[in-house]
Amino acid sequence: MIREVFQLYIDRWDFFLKLIMQHLKIAGLSILIASILGLILGVLISEYKxxxxxxxxxxxxxxxxxxxxxxxxxxxxxxxxxxxxxxALTIYALLPMVRNTYTGIENIDSSIIESAKGMGSTPFEILYKVKLPLATTVILSGLRNMVVMTIALAGIASFIGAGGLGIAIYRGITTNNTIMTIAGSLLIALLALIVDFIIGSIEKIIKRRWKLV
Incomplete structure (x- = not known):
């Protein structure tokens, strides 16, 4: 069966490439919007508890x-x-971003904040020079979970006429073509794993730098 899946990739590479680009576009826009809104909301609720x-x-x-x-x-x-x-994907992606941004800021040692205030820093300076940098690893952890979830969930977009790799899964289900269904599912999983690895690597680099400071 695996051989048949790879043969399908070879025979229909242009079809799958198109679906991958559509999938990345839908998931990417959702992730971008949710990241911005989630970060803003997380900061706001940490400031106005x-x-x-x-x-x-x-x-x-x-x-x-x-x-x-x-x-x-x-x-x-x-x-x-x-x-x-x-x-829909943006709405689902908001929770991990909002929660991790809020948690990351809330877990900062209060003595650090007080020291920054004592040095005459304004609330905005404390936010972007102290709170956000210290909460970065927690925020990135939320982003990592959110990205993987969004890429996976984007597979159902085809059920409402949207593009993406869900089209391959939908066609496979409706035509009883197991190979097509598996091919679409594997590509979604592969995309999620690749992006997860990239964000995880960035997270590790940031953690190393914090240890060296």
Whole structure:
């Protein structure tokens, strides 16, 4: 069966290459938007702690909604296709970014913050010169989990008319073509592993540098 899968890759390389690019586009946009929004929300709830329970509660609740259900809920508002898939994936990706940003900042030793205040640093300077750098490894850990999850979840986008490697899986299921289904699934897993390795390597480099400082 593995031989048949690789033969399919060779015979239909242009088809799979197109799907890979579509998959990366959908997942990449979702990851970018979620990273920015998640970082901002995480910083805001760490600065205004009264809002943390509300924001984290909402993101936790949304995270429990099955992906197919969320896609179905969004279709009447944004239609079928990539837009709905990106919105849904972004919503799911927010939780790990918000939670890890908040946790990373909250776990910073309060004496470090007090020292920075004593040296006359403004709240903004404390945020971008002290809090965010010290929380970087925790934030990257959340980003790593979020990226892998988003790439994997993007496989269901084809069920609402979006592109990506989910098309190969969908075609395989609807035509009872097991080889096509496996081929699409393996490529999604491979993409997730490659990106996870890259982010993990960056995380290790940052940790080494912190140890040397």
């Amino acid at each position: 009264k809002t943390s329970s509300i924001v984290l509660g909402i993101t936790n609740f949304v995270y429990t909604i099955p992906s197919i259900s969320l896609l179905g809920f969004l279709i009447p508002f944004s239609g079928i296709g990539n837009t709905t898939a990106i919105i």
